[in-house]
Amino acid sequence: MQIKKLLPLLLMLFACGKEATIKPPPKAAYLMFYNGAPDFYNAKSMVLVNNQHAGQLAYNDNGRGLIGAYNSSLYQFTDTGDFRIAFSDSTIKAAKITEGIYHFADKKHYTIYLADSLGFYETMYTSDDVNPDPGMAKIRLLHLSPDAGAVSLLLDKSAVKGIQDLHFRGVTDYIPVSPDVKPAIRIMNGDNQLVRKSFPLEAGKCYTMILRGYNNTPDGDVNKTLNLSTIINF
Template sequence: MMSLKSFAKKNFKSLAAIALVSGTLGLTSCLDNDNDPIDYPPAGYISIYNGAPDNNGVIIFADQNQVNNSPLKYSEALAYRNFHPGDRLFKFSEPNSLTSLYEEEYEIKVDSVYSMFMVEEAGEIDAFLVKDNWSEPSSNKAQIRLVNLSPDAGNVSLLIDDSETPLFDGIVFKNISDFESIDTKKVKMTLVSSSGDTLATATNVDLQGNRVYTLIVRGFVESAENSKKLDLQLLTNYIEF
């Protein structure tokens, strides 16, 4: 893992969301061009992703501090930001509402990097926090992991190109793989069920060096709304500039 000082300096430049819809790649990013040195206080860093398809957007609080000004909508992510270390009570509420949809206390450790994933199960909101442990990026390898946020997809596996051996195998709902290294190239991704049925595909996915990715399985296998159907979404956690 890189030094946290390096991460703190670069992380606000590095989060980009890449939506993979019907194999088409779209890219948005939030880049900060301020290279002035900053004295960063002790903190942990957390990104937050809304993976609840039936949710209309949430305002998030850490203890009494509001994290986001605009509602975080389904399939959107908040870039890594610093949080005071210690036990923090996270609350998710609908905009303009004091009613909590979900709340949970998490321990945030100093000099640690996390991702929080908001999910939906049987109409109820849930969330889980994972520690992000990737190795130092290199120019000829990308690092990627898989997280399953689909309530009805069951165990899922990911095939790359024509390989019959999954890069990730049997990832269950609300579980996440370790980061794996993969050659930098354009690949075809095929998500399959435990019975071998194809659930989703994405073609010409450009995995670049010096980058760390999270591939998200989101939505419902059984859904009448296209916007909520099972799909793949790629998030860029970090770029080594």
């Protein structure tokens, strides 16, 4: 009888001891990389994380291949803390062309971009976390075109408040918009339409639209002209 009374207590003590030995999961951040430099059309830049190879990206590639109108995200696990991120040229020596130090926090999502300002390369990053809205789509715009000037975004013919007068290397907040099967997505410089795209904006999804390329290509290559690509972050 006494053993039966003691059994629940013994089981409880055993469970508490077992839980005390379970270690918390390691801290981790989530990284995605994107090559927004037109000079890497039909070429590849090596991504280096703390001088270690972390992949190769051609122009308009986020690790899933060329994005086209839109593509899904591809986040990789990494430790938290400060990291040295670099991109290389396309030669066999893979010499660094730009480098930056970035801090990544636990359970946060980031994208690191290779940007090109008319031959001068630089890295930049965005914090990608956002709470999806089950009844709305959420969009933001990243400006990676060095000669496009300030831009705004229109859906069909309506301006999107919060995505206006955006300059090179700027990124907006995520803006909720009504879902649509085939909206006309227009990038405007004043009254001048620079790019027009159309693809579904689904409720509950969050998108990063990237204005890329040149308004006037330095070498006349049509593959480097202005365009719009979109990553479905979540």
